[in-house]
Amino acid sequence: MRITSKFLLASLALLGVVVALPANAALLVDRGLPTDNLNNAAGASRANVAWVDGGYTPTDYWLVGDTFKNTSSQPWSIDKITVWSMNPITTATLWGGIENSTIGVVSALGTISAATYANTSTYQGSSGAFRDMYQVDFTVSIALAAGQTYAFFFDGTGGDYTVPFVHASNAALSGSPQDGADDTMLWVNILNGTAGVPETWTSLGNGWDKASDVNVQVFGAVVPEPTTYLAGALLLLPFGVSTLRRLRRNRQA
Numbered sequence: 001m002r003i004t005s006k007f008l009l010a011s012l013a014l015l016g017v018v019v020a021l022p023a024n025a026a027l028l029v030d031r032g033l034p035t036d037n038l039n040n041a042a043g044a045s046r047a048n049v050a051w052v053d054g055g056y057t058p059t060d061y062w063l064v065g066d067t068f069k070n071t072s073s074q075p076w077s078i079d080k081i082t083v084w085s086m087n088p089i090t091t092a093t094l095w096g097g098i099e100n101s102t103i104g105v106v107s108a109l110g111t112i113s114a115a116t117y118a119n120t121s122t123y124q125g126s127s128g129a130f131r132d133m134y135q136v137d138f139t140v141s142i143a144l145a146a147g148q149t150y151a152f153f154f155d156g157t158g159g160d161y162t163v164p165f166v167h168a169s170n171a172a173l174s175g176s177p178q179d180g181a182d183d184t185m186l187w188v189n190i191l192n193g194t195a196g197v198p199e200t201w202t203s204l205g206n207g208w209d210k211a212s213d214v215n216v217q218v219f220g221a222v223v224p225e226p227t228t229y230l231a232g233a234l235l236l237l238p239f240g241v242s243t244l245r246r247l248r249r250n251r252q253a
Contacts, residue, residue, distance in 0.1 A: 026219065027217060027218075027219055028076055028219060028222075029068045029179045030177040031068070031177065031217065032082075033084060033117055033118070033169070034048050034169040034170075034174035034176055034215070035176045036174065039121060039124035040124045044209075046170075047170050047173035047174045048174075049167075049168050049169065049170070049212050050085075050086050050123060050168065051185070051207070052064060052159070052163060052164065052166070053161075053163075054162040057162075059192050060192070061189075061190055062187055063154065063187065063188050064153065064166050064186070065095070065096075065154065065166075065187065065198065065214065066151075066213055066214035067099060067149050067150060067152070067186065068179070069148070069149040069150070069180055070144045070145065070150075072146055074223060075144065075145050076142075076143070076220050077141075077142075077220050077221045078142040079139065079220050080137055080140065080219040081094060081137075081140055081216065081219075082136065082137050082216065082218075082219070083152075083154055083166055083216050084166070084167035085136055085165055085166055086123050086134075086159070086164065086165040087132035087133070087158075088132075088164075089136075090158035091158070092112055092136045092155070092156040093105060093107065093154075093155040094107045095153040095190075096142070096150060096152040096153065098148055098150060103188060106138070106142065106152075107138035109138075110136040110156070111136065112134050112135075112136055113137070114132070114134060114135075116133060123167070151186055154166040154214070167214070168185065168212040168213055168214045169215055170211060171213060173210075180213075182213065183204070183211030183213065184200050184202050185212070185213060186198045187201055
């Protein structure tokens, strides 16, 4: 007897079996903006900070970045990555790659929109002046296997340096979920359009009195392994075949 996919699904439907498919887009990593102790006025309890490395020329500069990890037991299909920046910002680009692999541009068309903290305030610098904030959404297509770590870097145009600032915060003082925060970040050199090898760094003692992580949210779907549902389907197949045969006999009678 020839078993087709249509026959298999029909058999499972008769048995009330639902075949698992990838879920709709969901928030996979939540390391978003802080909600507590936000600005400079908080003094030693300040949670937020913004980092930029910049560089020498438009063809030789440095980017600040970070990592996130697929901590689930299933692969992820990532379709959006969100970060935040300070003004002014004109264009936004995201570089990235699986940890310890080649880093390249994954999105050169970040969507920029106005943003605030949960209390509607904006970023306050050490001078006490407030700066406009922006949310940057990158549409991507990234497959991240279970247990894999992804490195990302924020690039663009606008600001007082070669590239815009990227928002970060101290996890312990953020007051919001800080998935995967480890008090370390990354930097990478971009030379003539090619990324070098990323290196780790900490803001503790390197420009700030605390460690910090780049704030990021990652959206996509958890992708079930094919064997997760196919193995179960095959186990039930004989019962589905038997059911269809009985129905066929009944119709013939």
